[in-house]
Amino acid sequence: MAALSRLLLSILCLAPTALYAAENSAEVLVRALARAAPALDRGVLGKAVGAMNCAVRGGLEPARRLAVIDFSLPSSKQRLWIFDLERRRLLVEDHVAHGRGSGEERPTQFSNRLGSRQSSLGLFRTAETYYGNFGYSLRLDGLEPGINDLARKRKIVIHAAEYVDPIWIHLKGGIGRSHGCPAVRPNIINRVVENLKEGQFLFSYYPDPRWLHQSLYLNCAPDRVAAALGPLLGSHQAAR
DSSP states (O other), rough: OOOHHHHHHOOOOOOOHHHHHHHHHHHHHHHHHHHHHSSSHHHHHHHHHHHHHHHHHHOOOSSEEEEEEEETSOOOOOEEEEEEEETEEEEEOOOOOBBBGGOSSHHHHHHHOOTOOOOOEEEEEEEEEHHHHHHHEEEEOOSSTTTTTHHHHHHOEEETHHHOOOOOOOHSSOOOOBOOOOOBBBGGGGHHHHHHHTTEEEEEEEEOOHHHHHHHTTOOOHHHHHHHHHHHHHHHHOOO
């Protein structure tokens, strides 16, 4: 009985230690990535890393890359960052389009609705590559129920678009808009897709109160995340 009591006590003591170690490791990662990308808001980066870590604790495999889109910035600004998590360095910093239904130069509306032509927020997992109407492209699976989980059905993908060009900023005040896809410049599409394909994370941010309050990943509860990921990923797999 005494041995069992000591074992239980050791487990209880280890749990806070493991939690502290995980939080400390996340903070170290955020600091390293922030140094690599000083233009990216530190709070947004912290939310992206926290959401990613929550997904991993919920059962997803760790990723080698993390992409962050800050839609609180106008389209005239570079608002896409792609990080190498293993080497903790910045791979891409560039422009990215938002959906026509989300607003003009500065997006303000986001949804998960079919036909809305709006961008979606939250945490995504990248999937398979393909060649479509816009050339080399990358499919995305939304991981947040009710927030972005219809991404595959909506055909929200990363693709190249001629309207994602800094020249448009000088002519019209901002780059062109998509039908909801995070479109990028044609001359960086290969680099973006090659770095993000096959199970990396993408985090799309805007200070939307409903999402900030409801997100399973920003308000992390690994057991709830695990429960949500099972049927969600199963349906995505069946759709492929």
